[in-house]
Amino acid sequence: MGIPRLRAYAGPALLSYGFRPFFLLGSLYAALSVLLWLPIYAGELDAHSAFLPVDWHIHEMLFGYLPAIVTGFLLTAIPNWTGRVPVQGLPLLALVVLWLAGRAAVFFSADIGWQAAALIDGSFLLAVSAAAAREIVAGRNWRNLKVLLPLAVLAGANGAFHIEAHLHGTSDVSRRSAAIMLISLIGGRIIPSFTRNWLVRENPGRLPAPFDRFDVASIAISAIALGAWTFAPGNSASGMLMAVAAICQAWRVSRWAGDRTFRDPLVLILHVAYAFVPLGLALLSASFFFPGIVPVAAGLHALGAGAIGSMTLAVMARATLGHTGRQLRAGRLTTFVFAAILVAALSRVLGVFVPDEAIINLAGAAWVLAYAGFLLTYGVALTTPKAHAV
Numbered sequence: 001m002g003i004p005r006l007r008a009y010a011g012p013a014l015l016s017y018g019f020r021p022f023f024l025l026g027s028l029y030a031a032l033s034v035l036l037w038l039p040i041y042a043g044e045l046d047a048h049s050a051f052l053p054v055d056w057h058i059h060e061m062l063f064g065y066l067p068a069i070v071t072g073f074l075l076t077a078i079p080n081w082t083g084r085v086p087v088q089g090l091p092l093l094a095l096v097v098l099w100l101a102g103r104a105a106v107f108f109s110a111d112i113g114w115q116a117a118a119l120i121d122g123s124f125l126l127a128v129s130a131a132a133a134r135e136i137v138a139g140r141n142w143r144n145l146k147v148l149l150p151l152a153v154l155a156g157a158n159g160a161f162h163i164e165a166h167l168h169g170t171s172d173v174s175r176r177s178a179a180i181m182l183i184s185l186i187g188g189r190i191i192p193s194f195t196r197n198w199l200v201r202e203n204p205g206r207l208p209a210p211f212d213r214f215d216v217a218s219i220a221i222s223a224i225a226l227g228a229w230t231f232a233p234g235n236s237a238s239g240m241l242m243a244v245a246a247i248c249q250a251w252r253v254s255r256w257a258g259d260r261t262f263r264d265p266l267v268l269i270l271h272v273a274y275a276f277v278p279l280g281l282a283l284l285s286a287s288f289f290f291p292g293i294v295p296v297a298a299g300l301h302a303l304g305a306g307a308i309g310s311m312t313l314a315v316m317a318r319a320t321l322g323h324t325g326r327q328l329r330a331g332r333l334t335t336f337v338f339a340a341i342l343v344a345a346l347s348r349v350l351g352v353f354v355p356d357e358a359i360i361n362l363a364g365a366a367w368v369l370a371y372a373g374f375l376l377t378y379g380v381a382l383t384t385p386k387a388h389a390v
Contacts, residue, residue, distance in 0.1 A: 011089050013385045018075020021096045023316045024382045026068030031371035033060050038364045050109040055171050063158040064103055069312045071128050082139025098124045118162035125155035150182045180303055183311055184219050191270045192256045198267045209255040218248040239288025246281035265330035269314040269338045276306030298352040306345035313341050324381040333377040340370035
């Protein structure tokens with residue numbers, strides 16, 4: 001693994017490393033978009049988007065918030081992989097502005113036209129993919145080229161979302177994207193690694209199983225199942241594949257010794273977050289065979305609010321502490337953030353089975369509190385120069 005080389009940089013700390021602006025603005029947007037969504041969902045506020053309200057909400061979680069956090073992570077990880085200098089200063093600012101333009105374009109797409117909105121919004125993921133590919137290739141870090149595939153699929157799904165919503169009035173196929181594959185690929189690498197490091201230092205004994213053929217098979221089965229679900233959602237074979245994928249992913253996370261990490265919330269939350277992947281896959285499988293009992297939305301929210309919401313917050317907290325020279329320790333506010341996002345995820349899944357307005361509002365409030373708590377806890381670290389390690 002390369003050691004990043006840092007060029008002399010005298011600009012604002014916010015633009016010194018990719019994780020800083022994208023974690024800050026991404027978390028702020030996650031909170032604000034749900035604050036907007038709750039009155040839109042209740043019919044108390046009209047959006048200016050060409051999307052139906054529910055499509056705007058889904059799009060901005062999958063293709064607005066998530067790409068910001070993925071970009072922050074990749075622009076920070078790639079220099080460590082390649083030993084090259086990080087993207088910073090004006091090039092980083094250009095990516096930030098492009099992402100912000102996409103959020104505005106989608107929200108006002110009814111005013112500017114869906115084609116203009118799709119072009120502006122879609123250009124961000126293409127630019128990030130191009131920047132990541134350039135750095136990985138220039139650093140001859142060939143083994144990490146695989147992260148470009150789910151990025152490319154995510155970019156393609158985003159474009160398809162705009163087209164499908166325009167042609168059919170709503171999105172369906174393109175809602176099912178590569179988001180969970182990103183978590184499966186990246187989470188499957190960092191969770192065992194971080195867990196192993198902590199256990200060796202703090203709790204010697206059983207360690208996570210190393211990445212092996214079973215992990216490769218689990219990822220492949222999950223990809224096939226998600227592909228079948230995307231293009232043949234009504235086929236019982238898709239439901240069976242989803243069940244097999246759920247079992248594989250559950251067994252996969254069980255091999256990572258998460259039950260030995262209760263003393264460290266920063267490590268434990270990674271395992272809990274990943275557990276939403278097999279849960280979501282299992283609920284989706286159940287929706288094939290028991291459609292009157294288990295709605296598809298239950299699995300979608302387990303994967304979305306659960307896996308994506310909690311995993312991204314966990315990664316943001318850990319990366320911010322580590323890359324700003326602070327101690328890798330979860331204080332009370334960080335623990336509150338993790339608890340809030342889990343309440344939000346579980347409440348949102350419950351709200352599918354018990355469609356009570358109070359439960360939906362609880363999920364929304366807990367989600368906003370989680371991201372507001374993250375901003376309160378890590379805002380200073382993200383916007384000020386790196387601290388000395390303590």
